[in-house]
Amino acid sequence: MTSTSEETLAYLNSHAGALNERMGVVIVEATPERVVATMPVEGNTQPYGLLHGGASVVLAESLGSIGAALNAGPGRFAVGTDINATHHRSATQGLVTGVATPLHVGRTMASFEIVITDESGRRVCTSRLTCALLERDPNPQG
Structure with a gap:
């Protein structure tokens, strides 16, 4: 496994999108074999003060998408x-950490x-994400 350079992390964190920024997601490791990020519980809760399940899914999709890319x-x-996501237990404070690892990578x-x-x-949660790997259109219609 290779380590993630500070330059790569800075790029990923600055280009991870407005939703990740709004939710406080910070990518701390990103290699083809493993992507890791943290997210605060505070600000990402449902009305009962628990980490919102949708917030967990946002974190999961972000990490899996980076890994697929x-x-x-x-x-x-x-x-x-x-x-998909299975929510095992609640979180009410602190940070949660997501770790994405490949189950299958094909063409x-x-x-x-x-x-x-x-x-x-x-x-707190186990999720599985599947991504299609597509060719970039060399002549996009604008």
Whole structure:
């Protein structure tokens, strides 16, 4: 496994999109074999003060999509086609950490498992994301 350069992390964090920025997602590692990020519980809760399940899914899709893109290869990009999530326990404070690892990476499809844990290392959510790996159009119509 290769390590992630500070330059790569800075680029990914500045280009991760407005939703990730709004939710406080910070990418801390990104290689084709493993993508890791943190997200605060505060600001991402449902009315009862628990981490919103949708916030967990946003974190999972972001990590799996980055992993798929890193595996797509030159001139290709990843598009999510399916995601599911099982919420195991609640989180009410601190940071959660998501870790995405590939289940399958092929020529046209990649699937990732994303495990989200609380600061005590307890599993909060398990998600699976599948992405299509597509060719970039060399002559896009504008």
